[in-house]
Amino acid sequence: MIVFLGVAMIAVFMFLILTKRTTPVIALIxxxxxxxxxAQASGVATVPDGGVTxxxxxxxxxxxxxxxxxxxxxxxxxxxxxxGLFDPLIRGILRAVGNSPVRLVVGTAVLASVVSFDxxxxxxxxxxxxxxxxxxxxLGLSPxxxxxxxxxxxxxxxxxxxxxxxxxxxxxxxxxxDALFLPMLPSMAAxxxxxxxxxxxxxxxxxxxxxxxxxxGGMLTPPxxxxxxxxxxxxxxxxxxxxxxxxxxxxxxxxxxxxWFNLALTVVLLVLLVMNVLPLALLFMGASAIAILVNFPTSxxxxxxxxxxxxxxxxxxVALVFAAAVLVxxxxxxxxDAAMANAIxxxxxxxxxxxFAVITGLVSIPMTFIMGNDAFYFGVLPVLADAAGAYGITPxxxxxxxxxxxxxxxxxxxxxxxLLLISLASVDLADFHKKVIWRAAxxxxxxxxxxxxxxxxxA
Numbered sequence: 001m002i003v004f005l006g007v008a009m010i011a012v013f014m015f016l017i018l019t020k021r022t023t024p025v026i027a028l029i030x031x032x033x034x035x036x037x038x039a040q041a042s043g044v045a046t047v048p049d050g051g052v053t054x055x056x057x058x059x060x061x062x063x064x065x066x067x068x069x070x071x072x073x074x075x076x077x078x079x080x081x082x083x084g085l086f087d088p089l090i091r092g093i094l095r096a097v098g099n100s101p102v103r104l105v106v107g108t109a110v111l112a113s114v115v116s117f118d119x120x121x122x123x124x125x126x127x128x129x130x131x132x133x134x135x136x137x138x139l140g141l142s143p144x145x146x147x148x149x150x151x152x153x154x155x156x157x158x159x160x161x162x163x164x165x166x167x168x169x170x171x172x173x174x175x176x177x178d179a180l181f182l183p184m185l186p187s188m189a190a191x192x193x194x195x196x197x198x199x200x201x202x203x204x205x206x207x208x209x210x211x212x213x214x215x216x217g218g219m220l221t222p223p224x225x226x227x228x229x230x231x232x233x234x235x236x237x238x239x240x241x242x243x244x245x246x247x248x249x250x251x252x253x254x255x256x257x258x259x260w261f262n263l264a265l266t267v268v269l270l271v272l273l274v275m276n277v278l279p280l281a282l283l284f285m286g287a288s289a290i291a292i293l294v295n296f297p298t299s300x301x302x303x304x305x306x307x308x309x310x311x312x313x314x315x316x317x318v319a320l321v322f323a324a325a326v327l328v329x330x331x332x333x334x335x336x337d338a339a340m341a342n343a344i345x346x347x348x349x350x351x352x353x354x355x356f357a358v359i360t361g362l363v364s365i366p367m368t369f370i371m372g373n374d375a376f377y378f379g380v381l382p383v384l385a386d387a388a389g390a391y392g393i394t395p396x397x398x399x400x401x402x403x404x405x406x407x408x409x410x411x412x413x414x415x416x417x418x419l420l421l422i423s424l425a426s427v428d429l430a431d432f433h434k435k436v437i438w439r440a441a442x443x444x445x446x447x448x449x450x451x452x453x454x455x456x457x458x459a
Contacts, residue, residue, distance in 0.1 A: 001044040003343050006336035009035040010379040013327070017375045024374040025316075028323035032330035039334045055333025059325040062174050065281050066167060067321045069177065071314050072284035073162035076269075076291060077118035078310045082253040083295050085262045086127070089114060093131075101141055101210065102203030105149055108132055109199040112150040113192060116157030119164065120313070121410065121417030124154045129424040140213075141206045143425040148436045149199050151421060155407035155440060156191040156447070159184060161273070161280055165368075165403050167317075168377035171324050173385055173395040178276055180399045183456035187447040191407065194446050198439055253306075255295050265291060320374075327378055340383045342390075353391035357401040357457045360384050361448040364405030365441060372414040377402065393458055401457045407443040411436050 009031060016027045036052045080086070093111050097104040108128065116124045128150045136146050159166050161177035170177040255262070269287045273280060296302040331337040352359070360381075368376050385398040410418060413429060422432050451457040 001042065002039065002334065002336055002339045005035055005039050005042075005044065005334075006331070006340045006383075009330075009336065010383070014375040014379050017372065024378075025319045025323040028320070028327050028374075028378060032327045035336075036330045036334055039336070052330060052333035056326055056329030059174075059329035059332070060322055063171055063321050063325045063328075065279060066171050066177065067318045068281035069162060069279075069284060070167060070317050070321065072281065072288045073119065074310050074313050074317070075307060076284055076288045077120075078123075078313075079288070079291050079295065079306050080262060080266060081115075081118065081123065081127070082251070082306070082309075083255040083258065083262060083291075084253075085259060085266065086115060087249070087254075088259070097135065099139060100203075101139060101207040102200060104132070104135060104139065104141065105145055105203035105206065106196060106199045108146055108149045109153050109192075109195050112153035113157055113195070116154045117160060119158070119160050119162045121154050121158070121415070122420055124157075125150055125417055125421040125424060129421065133425055140210050142209075144427050144431050144435060145202050145206055147421050147425050147427050147432050148439070149195070149202065151410050151418060151432075151436055152195050152198065152407060152440055152443060153192070154417075155410035156188055156195065156443060158406045158410060159188060159403045162284075165373050165377065165406050165409070166399075167321070168324070168373055169381060169399040169402050171321055172328055172377055172382050173399045174328070175396045175399055176280070178273070178280055179396050180403065182276065183454070184400055184403070184447070184451060186454045187404070187450040187456065190450045191443045191447050194443055202435075258295055261294060262291065324378055328382065331382055337382055337386045340386070342387075348387070354393075355459060356384070356388040356391055357393050357397050358448070358452065358459050360388070360398055361401035361404045361451070361457060364402050365408050365444045366405075368405045368409035369412045369414075372412065373409060397456075397458055400451060401448070404447040404451065404457075405444050407440040407447070408437065411440050 012035075013027050013031045016022050016031065017024055022030075040052065089111065093107040097107045111131065112124055112128045115127050118124070129146065132146060133143060136143055158164065159181060161167075161170075161181045166177050166180050170180055265287060269283060272278065272283055292303050292306050296306060348356070363384075364376065367380065381398070381402050384402075385395045388398050389395070409415065411433065412418065421427075422429055448457065452459045
């Protein structure tokens, strides 16, 4: 009975998410709450000391560090974008690519990869498209290529500790995000290398196509492009090729005199992150406080504004984290997770038990495309992780395996950032999918293979 309730709870949750009947936050709170009441009323729940409500509160306390990490990671990277840390990189890429299709497409991969460090796909796509789409159109390159390369880069970089999938996996498994991310660095590096190869290939294909078609540069007129950054609006005209075409170069938040300080602070932050000398939340809290104080030293109003401007993103993500605590608390507090895990173990042939993490990695590729991250990480992963424990596979190993499908996930039409990407570039979704899905699948398999080779995922 408890297994049936657990499966039904996950099914109802997934149905509500996939059909967009409600937001993930509401589904994560109400669906587990209703099924917890049913489980307790029917007497099938294995209620621990403190009851199910106690288990939920314990889960919320466990998730608090993750919420703190998200808050200050969003503030920090949002601030670095607004003060202009990434502007020289964009200018340099535009100067370096010149009129070469190959260099332009490879430069797209580099830019999208770097900007993706903020863990937000929408920001990455806005910056990348607004900076490079005018150049693509002036050279006669297909905007589809721009969307494909940007999407692949963001899909790989999406596994950073403050990125959505890693946070979700760490949250439901109650493990530190850096424990998932750091052993996956070789996988990320290998996938980024493959992206550069794909970018080179796509650039060569576009170059040959233009030679055959005889399309000269400058024949296409770029459409209006969106501005980015906190103060940006919409430009009615696209600047000429030698003009900066990325973030608004006149925004009031720019701090060009402090760029070396901001760069040094960011490098130190990333080094400390990799060294794991302090909890990630503390690192980002300290870095955010220093960055705001140094960049806006005299105005309390400006300091407050730098925090407030990220308010919508912070509220939605933190609400998601604490709502997920309800689902995890109910699964644990009613005994649903253990019962479902035992049922799955009974279904897995003994000979495949040691491959459970690899199977999870393979399953994550199509499932995160079909059902999205919320349904997969909050509904499926906890059950798989509990089942894998019977074969000696730890939750952190399962978490690493579960994030290898992100390159394919980012191609899904269920991802709002991806819909934004193709909208900004005026690209047809079918044309986008024809070029991106099989390449993204190769990236996911490369990440899984490297993770197995270095021991991050057991096999």
